[in-house]
Amino acid sequence: MARLRDPDDGCPWDVTQTFQTIAPYTIEEAYEVADAIERNDMDDLKDELGDLLLQVVFHSQMAAEAGSFNLQDVIAGICDKMTRRHPHIFGDVDAKEAAQVTQNWETIKAQERSTHSDGSALAGVAKALPALLRAQKIQKRAARTGFDWPDVDGAKSKIFEELDEISSANTQDERADEVGDLLFAAVNLARFYDVDAENALKNATAKFDRRFRAMEDMAGTNFPALSLDEKEALWSRAKEQEIKKV
Known part of the structure; x- marks a missing residue:
């Protein structure tokens, strides 16, 4: 990497990169590592870990310079x-x-955060995280300070409250704001049930993807022309087929 970054004899592309331009590749490579793990492809995982390691080397070299x-x-x-x-x-x-290990870990992390300029209990939760994951982490941090519903009923009622506020919104900006509050409340409910919201949505999206493709396979090229009732019937068949396989 030092050779690639050499200002005289290095690669013209590598030389012009910055932390900001490389950051998106770093995020992309982390996702590709996770994808290889999900597919249980060890050869691909080995390759993707190498790509991710390159990102660490790249950022370190720029910092060294x-x-x-x-x-x-x-x-x-x-x-x-x-x-x-x-x-x-x-x-x-x-x-x-x-x-107990987890509790000790979080206590030590909290002590480390207390030495930083940002003394908030929410310090260190990266803004670049996926939205659901960041919401979950923010909520967990807040809960450790005692700012939390006493039980799951409070988290449930908040969802109905946010649904009502969406219905009462008068402008698109207000609706967008209230939908955000609803999603945040849904993450909070998932936390009370010890469900990882990011994984739950990922799995739900994958399930929809499988069933929708099954609908298309059953209908063929005629699928877009079908009525909504006909598509609903195909959805039910796709769902039944998936259940039978399980």
């Missing part, structure tokens, strides 16, 4: 962090259960 840090600093930093956050392995803390 700026005199900020280098790749060794990145590796040393994560080693120090893992040591610090596993006192039950590298220290004298006793933690035999996974739940």
Whole structure:
């Protein structure tokens, strides 16, 4: 990467890149790693992990050129962090259960955040995260401070409240704002049921994708011309077929 970034003899494309221009590729490669894992394709996973590692090297090289840090600093930093956050392995803390380990981890992370300029309990939740995932993390952080519904009934009633507010909205901006509140409330309800909202929506979308394609296969090229009732009937058949396979 140092050679690719050489200002005299390097690659013209690599030389002109910045943290900002490379960041989208970093996110894309992380998703491709997750996709290979979901497909259980180990050869592809090996390849995608290499692509993701390249992103780490690329950012580290640009930082080294700026005199900020280098790749060794990145590796040393994560080693120090893992040591610090596993006192039950590298220290004298006793933690035999996974739940206790998780609690210790979050306590240590909170202590680390307290030393940063942003002292909020919400500090460090990346803005670039997928919206559902970020909402979930924000809600969990807020809940740890005691700002939470006492039980699931509060989270349920909030969804009905947001539905009413969507119906009462008078402008498109107001509707967009209220729909956002509804989605946020839905994530909160999922949290109470210990359901990962991001994965739940991903699975629901995949299920719709499978059933819609099954409808198209049953109808053939005539599918768009079918009435809504006929399409609903095909949907029911696709759903039944999927249940039978299970």
